[in-house]
Amino acid sequence: MYGCICLDNAGKTTLLHMLKDDRVAQHVPTLHPHSEELVVGKIRFKTFDLGGHETARRIWRDYFAAVDAVVFMIDTTDRSRFDEAREELKHLLETEELSNVPFVVLGNKIDKPDAASEDELRQHLNLFSNLTVNSMKGNSGVRPVELFMCSVIRRMGYAAAFKWISQFLT
Incomplete structure (x- = not known):
């Protein structure tokens, strides 16, 4: 089971609908958490879509x-x-309940001309020190954290992220 969390308007609900129905649709902000079962490749995932607006973030811990x-x-x-995203991610990475949980950070909307580069995003999110550089299941004492750049709308980049994270869920 995985939680898909982020700030509002990052594209997580679009991603979940793309994975579920293979379609892009306009969505209203996620007001209430909901769960979906998805199949990506040969892996079945149960997901929680948790709202990203400030009020909804209060229940992430639940x-x-x-x-x-x-x-x-x-x-x-x-x-x-x-900066806001960096602080939320830092908080999540420091949360005791998530200390052994692998993290995928998806930099979305790379199809846009004004998108940050991977290096710029790493810098802003302070991910240089957190990334495990293609860690594999079985590396004891190291929590896997990886950054993947993607465009949900263009259907690129996120499949590699789910393939990577699936090695920790089987």
Whole structure:
């Protein structure tokens, strides 16, 4: 089971609908958490779509005990929220209930001309020190954290992220 969490308007609900129905649709902000079962490749995932607006973030902790992995998504075009995203991600990575949970950070919307580069996003999110550089299941004492750049709308990048995280869930 994994939790898909991020700031609002990053694209997580679009991603979940793309994985479920293979379609892009306009969505209203996620107001209430909901669960979906998805199949990606040969792996079956149960997901929690948790709202990203400030009020919804208060209940993220209620779901931590139920998740085996976290997908944290950020809008690479919204530089005004990089500091906020960095603080939320830092908080999640420091949360005791998630200390053994692998994290995928998805930099979304890379199809946009004003999208941050992977290096820029790493810098802003302070991910240089947290990444495990393609860690594999079985590396004791190291929590897997990886950054993947993607475009949900263009159907690129996120499959590799789910393939990577699936090695920790089987």
